[in-house]
Amino acid sequence: MKFLNEVAEEFPSATSLAAGRPTDRFFNRFHPGMLLDKYAHESHMVGGCDLDDVRARVLQYGGTAGMINELVAWQLRTDEGISVPPNRVLITAGCQEALALCLPALCSDPADVVLVLNPTYIGATGAARASGVSVFGISSSFSCLVEAIEQSVCKLREEGKCARALYLIPSFDNPTGQVMDEAQRRAILASCVRHRIVVLEDNPYGLFRYDGPAVQPLAALDEAGCVIYLSTFSKTIAPAVRVGAATLPETLFGDRAASTALWNDLVERKSYLTVNTSQITQALVAGLLMDQNGTLKQWIKPALEWYRSNRNAMLSQLQATFPAISNQLRWNHPSGGFFLAVDLPFRFDAQAVVECANQYRVIVLPMSFFALDDSQDCRIRLSFSAVDPEQIRRGINSLADYVAYRIGRHSSVIEQVHAV
Amino acid sequence: MKFLNEVAEEFPSATSLAAGRPTDRFFNRFHPGMLLDKYAHESHMVGGCDLDDVRARVLQYGGTAGMINELVAWQLRTDEGISVPPNRVLITAGCQEALALCLPALCSDPADVVLVLNPTYIGATGAARASGVSVFGISSSFSCLVEAIEQSVCKLREEGKCARALYLIPSFDNPTGQVMDEAQRRAILASCVRHRIVVLEDNPYGLFRYDGPAVQPLAALDEAGCVIYLSTFSKTIAPAVRVGAATLPETLFGDRAASTALWNDLVERKSYLTVNTSQITQALVAGLLMDQNGTLKQWIKPALEWYRSNRNAMLSQLQATFPAISNQLRWNHPSGGFFLAVDLPFRFDAQAVVECANQYRVIVLPMSFFALDDSQDCRIRLSFSAVDPEQIRRGINSLADYVAYRIGRHSSVIEQVHAV
Numbered sequence: 001m002k003f004l005n006e007v008a009e010e011f012p013s014a015t016s017l018a019a020g021r022p023t024d025r026f027f028n029r030f031h032p033g034m035l036l037d038k039y040a041h042e043s044h045m046v047g048g049c050d051l052d053d054v055r056a057r058v059l060q061y062g063g064t065a066g067m068i069n070e071l072v073a074w075q076l077r078t079d080e081g082i083s084v085p086p087n088r089v090l091i092t093a094g095c096q097e098a099l100a101l102c103l104p105a106l107c108s109d110p111a112d113v114v115l116v117l118n119p120t121y122i123g124a125t126g127a128a129r130a131s132g133v134s135v136f137g138i139s140s141s142f143s144c145l146v147e148a149i150e151q152s153v154c155k156l157r158e159e160g161k162c163a164r165a166l167y168l169i170p171s172f173d174n175p176t177g178q179v180m181d182e183a184q185r186r187a188i189l190a191s192c193v194r195h196r197i198v199v200l201e202d203n204p205y206g207l208f209r210y211d212g213p214a215v216q217p218l219a220a221l222d223e224a225g226c227v228i229y230l231s232t233f234s235k236t237i238a239p240a241v242r243v244g245a246a247t248l249p250e251t252l253f254g255d256r257a258a259s260t261a262l263w264n265d266l267v268e269r270k271s272y273l274t275v276n277t278s279q280i281t282q283a284l285v286a287g288l289l290m291d292q293n294g295t296l297k298q299w300i301k302p303a304l305e306w307y308r309s310n311r312n313a314m315l316s317q318l319q320a321t322f323p324a325i326s327n328q329l330r331w332n333h334p335s336g337g338f339f340l341a342v343d344l345p346f347r348f349d350a351q352a353v354v355e356c357a358n359q360y361r362v363i364v365l366p367m368s369f370f371a372l373d374d375s376q377d378c379r380i381r382l383s384f385s386a387v388d389p390e391q392i393r394r395g396i397n398s399l400a401d402y403v404a405y406r407i408g409r410h411s412s413v414i415e416q417v418h419a420v
Numbered sequence: 421m422k423f424l425n426e427v428a429e430e431f432p433s434a435t436s437l438a439a440g441r442p443t444d445r446f447f448n449r450f451h452p453g454m455l456l457d458k459y460a461h462e463s464h465m466v467g468g469c470d471l472d473d474v475r476a477r478v479l480q481y482g483g484t485a486g487m488i489n490e491l492v493a494w495q496l497r498t499d500e501g502i503s504v505p506p507n508r509v510l511i512t513a514g515c516q517e518a519l520a521l522c523l524p525a526l527c528s529d530p531a532d533v534v535l536v537l538n539p540t541y542i543g544a545t546g547a548a549r550a551s552g553v554s555v556f557g558i559s560s561s562f563s564c565l566v567e568a569i570e571q572s573v574c575k576l577r578e579e580g581k582c583a584r585a586l587y588l589i590p591s592f593d594n595p596t597g598q599v600m601d602e603a604q605r606r607a608i609l610a611s612c613v614r615h616r617i618v619v620l621e622d623n624p625y626g627l628f629r630y631d632g633p634a635v636q637p638l639a640a641l642d643e644a645g646c647v648i649y650l651s652t653f654s655k656t657i658a659p660a661v662r663v664g665a666a667t668l669p670e671t672l673f674g675d676r677a678a679s680t681a682l683w684n685d686l687v688e689r690k691s692y693l694t695v696n697t698s699q700i701t702q703a704l705v706a707g708l709l710m711d712q713n714g715t716l717k718q719w720i721k722p723a724l725e726w727y728r729s730n731r732n733a734m735l736s737q738l739q740a741t742f743p744a745i746s747n748q749l750r751w752n753h754p755s756g757g758f759f760l761a762v763d764l765p766f767r768f769d770a771q772a773v774v775e776c777a778n779q780y781r782v783i784v785l786p787m788s789f790f791a792l793d794d795s796q797d798c799r800i801r802l803s804f805s806a807v808d809p810e811q812i813r814r815g816i817n818s819l820a821d822y823v824a825y826r827i828g829r830h831s832s833v834i835e836q837v838h839a840v
Contacts, residue, residue, distance in 0.1 A: 022480075024476035024477075024479060024480055027476045027479045028472065028475070028476070032453060032456055033453025033454075036452055036453070052448065055447070055448070056444035056447045057444075058660060059447045059658040059659070059660045060441060060444055060447075060658070060659055061441050061659040061660075062660070063425075093513050093698075094695055096693065096695045097693060097694050099692075100692060100694075104550075123691075123695070126688075126691065126692040127693075130524075130692040130693070132552065234481075238479040238700075239479070239480055239695075240478060240480060240481075240482070240699040241700065242694065242698040268546075268550075271516075272516065272543065272546040272549075272550040273517060273520050273547075273550070273693065274513045274514060274517050274662065274694065275516045275659075275662070278513075278662040278698055279660040280452065280700070280701055281698050281701060
């Protein structure tokens with residue numbers, strides 16, 4: 001990630017289709033002072049607390065597990081269909097901290113392994129590595145995931161290892177953009193229950209669905225108690241709140257004491273990582289959830305519409321720019337989220353990022369950055385969340401120029417590109 | 421800590437001399453909305469940035485190492501006499517995250533050990549344990565620390581281990597309240613340089629000095645590059661900002677590349693723990709630092725005066741309450757900070773906390789909670805930061821009743837207590 005930030009800084013005039021951040025176009029609706037007042041007044045009205053006491057309490061140290069657990073449980077129930085008591089919702093400093101807590105807690109033995117898709121979000125593999133947890137990459141596609149899990153479990157067992165957890169972004173995956181249908185979700189759950197594998201379901205993009213059928217999170221379908229749901233307000237509200245949550249099932253594979261023991265372990269680990277999540281930013285999230293009656297669906301609507309039209313613009317531009325070489329180039333049509341994946345007929349590595357940014361003024365991300373092996377060397381990730389349609393048009397045109405240069409069909413493609 | 425929180429909740433009418441939090445008596449001067457405006461306007465005026473751009477940028481993801489590094493470097497220079505370039509100041513989610521980053525980075529080999537005082541702050545030993553770092557307890561007193569370091573280094577070497585770091589709160593230690601004089605500091609530095617031990621200097625209470633000579637932090641005295649300075653705004657501003665910093669020396673034992681390598685390692689680890697520290701709370705800290713011209717000394721003055729008079733009240737009350745048994749009871753006279761230590765003529769354990777809270781309505785903390793062995797079993801920590809003089813009077817009187825009950829000199833002491 002450091003490399004990418006530096007490239008973006010080094011070529012500030014290049015169009016970046018690399019950043020996976022939310023648009024800040026609608027951040028001007030977010031008023032910290034008003035939201036803190038909202039939280040204080042509601043706590044005063046509902047809880048009967050003295051207004052000055054609430055304000056002072058917010059600025060203090062707070063409970064390790066969080067201050068706004070009930071409100072987050074309310075939002076999870078309303079927006080995601082996940083029903084859990086507040087004492088199973090652990091508030092974290094963003095989803096990243098939830099990963100840094102859950103991975104070593106679930107994989108505490110050196111033989112324990114977390115299964116991940118290949119490619120997958122580097123924050124997950126990075127958190128695993130940083131805490132000494134072994135990572136095992138399985139299928140890159142949701143369609144053959146159950147088979148891949150079964151095979152991996154056997155293979156690991158032969159090596160004296162044990163698959164303890166499966167990290168997954170089932171809705172509008174980062175980096176691939178793919179979505180898992182309900183039948184696949186139920187099959188994954190059955191497989192994980194059979195092998196006692198805890199699913200770490202990461203769902204930062206779930207509410208940003210542009211078309212296609214709505215699918216419930218795994219945590220909402222989970223009846224056996226095998227899913228820990230990782231959520232974040234970075235995409236729905238703002239990254240700078242650094243508020244997320246790890247939501248545990250009431251029982252872990254039917255065992256209530258096991259879930260409570262895991263909860264206690266996570267809370268203790270949290271106290272040694274960050275003491276507690278900032279109560280100021282928790283109060284900002286709380287103020288907004290109170291203001292929005294426990295749902296963020298209305299709040300995110302302008303951003304969702306923006307992302308949808310950006311996704312459409314990117315797909316149209318890809319279609320318009322690459323017809324002549326489309327037999328050599330493939331991309332998916334994500335029905336939500338921030339990303340799509342493009343298969344190229346050549347390797348695209350760190351050097352290519354620099355070359356492309358330098359000479360063609362577009363920055364894109366090699367899929368190999370997210371990969372555990374060389375299977376992703378000829379793919380890139382394109383992001384359409386933090387750009388506007390004109391940047392998308394320009395970026396895809398520049399990418400087309402670069403692709404033409406790389407595949408040596410310079411002249412004919414350039415002509416077409418400039419006709420678009 | 422969980423036990424203690426639960427005791428405090430279970431006996432809400434008991435006076436707590438246990439909480440090590442800052443007073444919230446002066447939090448009403450802290451206005452988040454105004455401070456965010458201050459930060460945005462100053463960035464606009466000084467940096468020439470568009471006001472809306474600044475506001476939007478604050479709400480986004482930010483640099484892993486932080487956004488307000490220059491301002492924090494300015495405050496460290498002004499208030500602590502520590503001169504470092506901003507690119508050695510890593511902004512963290514409170515000092516606890518700095519510990520969680522530094523300990524495994526410095527002690528990456530299974531043979532590596534962090535030296536700590538015994539007793540010491542449990543957040544340090546907890547962070548070490550949580551990241552698999554071995555802890556070795558040395559002296560409980562600053563006066564014989566150099567000898568203890570030398571002996572420990574030899575002892576560890578014989579066991580095939582290596583002392584890599586020394587965790588220390590040299591000014592107004594938590595939990596003992598003691599302070600290290602300049603000669604001791606210079607001797608510690610010399611010893612650590614000799615053995616290539618990195619000092620993790622934790623200094624949350626340094627600005628809260630009530631009397632006695634001013635002593636510079638180890639980091640300000642360090643010419644060899646052996647001190648990482650851990651700072652926090654939890655006590656000077658408010659715990660809920662969750663902003664701290666790990667400040668690296670420009671060279672590590674004279675080696676600039678080694679310091680840069682450690683910096684890069686810490687930044688990468690940080691990206692996998694919390695991505696980046698909330699830019700909202702960073703902006704709050706920045707707004708206050710701008711408003712206060714880079715020093716917090718004026719800002720903390722009301723709290724400092726409050727703590728000083730609380731310390732005085734606690735010492736007076738101890739003196740007034742315990743004269744008859746003072747040959748069996750000893751306490752120190754801290755010249756700053758939040759805590760003092762009392763030696764009791766009997767063991768004081770978790771059961772005693774409950775008994776004392778339940779029957780005598782005062783909550784105090786066993787020193788054994790901070791200890792690595794049984795050497796602290798007959799000591800307690802008293803905190804005077806988050807109480808008022810009347811609570812101190814009541815709390816110490818109740819403690820005297822409990823002490824009298826425990827040492828079986830019930831009647832005579834009770835008489836005296838009630839005469840105070």
